[in-house]
Amino acid sequence: MPDTIELRSISHHFDTARERIELFRGLSCTVRADETLAIIGPSGAGKSSLLSIAAGLEKPAGGTVCFTIGGASVDALTMRANSGFIFQQFHLMPELDAIGNLALPLRLKGHRDAFDVAARWLEKVGLKDRARHRPHQLSGGEQQRIAVARAFVTAPRFIFADEPTGNLDMHTSESVAGLMFDCARETGSGLVIVTHSKPLALRADKSLLLANGRLEPVA
Numbered sequence: 001m002p003d004t005i006e007l008r009s010i011s012h013h014f015d016t017a018r019e020r021i022e023l024f025r026g027l028s029c030t031v032r033a034d035e036t037l038a039i040i041g042p043s044g045a046g047k048s049s050l051l052s053i054a055a056g057l058e059k060p061a062g063g064t065v066c067f068t069i070g071g072a073s074v075d076a077l078t079m080r081a082n083s084g085f086i087f088q089q090f091h092l093m094p095e096l097d098a099i100g101n102l103a104l105p106l107r108l109k110g111h112r113d114a115f116d117v118a119a120r121w122l123e124k125v126g127l128k129d130r131a132r133h134r135p136h137q138l139s140g141g142e143q144q145r146i147a148v149a150r151a152f153v154t155a156p157r158f159i160f161a162d163e164p165t166g167n168l169d170m171h172t173s174e175s176v177a178g179l180m181f182d183c184a185r186e187t188g189s190g191l192v193i194v195t196h197s198k199p200l201a202l203r204a205d206k207s208l209l210l211a212n213g214r215l216e217p218v219a
Ligand SMILES: Nc1ncnc2c1ncn2[C@@H]1O[C@H](COP(=O)(O)OP(=O)(O)O)[C@@H](O)[C@H]1O
Pocket: 014, 015, 016, 021, 023, 041, 042, 043, 044, 045, 046, 047, 048, 049, 050
């Protein structure tokens, strides 16, 4: 059985001083580590919130989320430790160079060979000659390649990408997207991508539309 995330009849809302924002109710979905899943939908539909809930970063207001890794049921903390994240704004550490950014998650986990593994990933994403560049010395596409490598470097079971190509031009988007899908298929990690781009969504094994609190297959 593959590693899975099962969202069972979850609901979520935010209360503000003036109103309650209902995101979804009775929403169910299974994410499998042996496939890639894309979620599209209008701005404000709750895509980022859904991603946070699926990754165990946030608890839904109602319903249950079950994480299964290696055949065993695990808690949100363990799920997080087995997840990698890619954001629209890259979020690299500005004071670290490219290889330092890649080595960081490994060093935090106590890997002794952090820099060797980081160097292999740097080469894999085509930036071997940018090892000593800091983020501000890299293009947006290069920064996002580093961010993709950083998400995969610890060999997580699932990667969550929230509008990963939202800050890139069309050509760069396509190459970064291709890289993400290649890495996911090669490492056997599950990939959940939230995106505004329908062409990008259609590259995934499965694509779903989140709108009006419901998840539906993309036509
Ligand atoms: N922490 C929060 N407090 C209050 N409202 C929030 C919070 N986070 C998100 N929202 C609101 O919930 C809705 C869904 O947000 P989000 O999940 O970011 O949607 P999307 O990623 O699809 O644009 C939006 O209307 C947003 O303003």
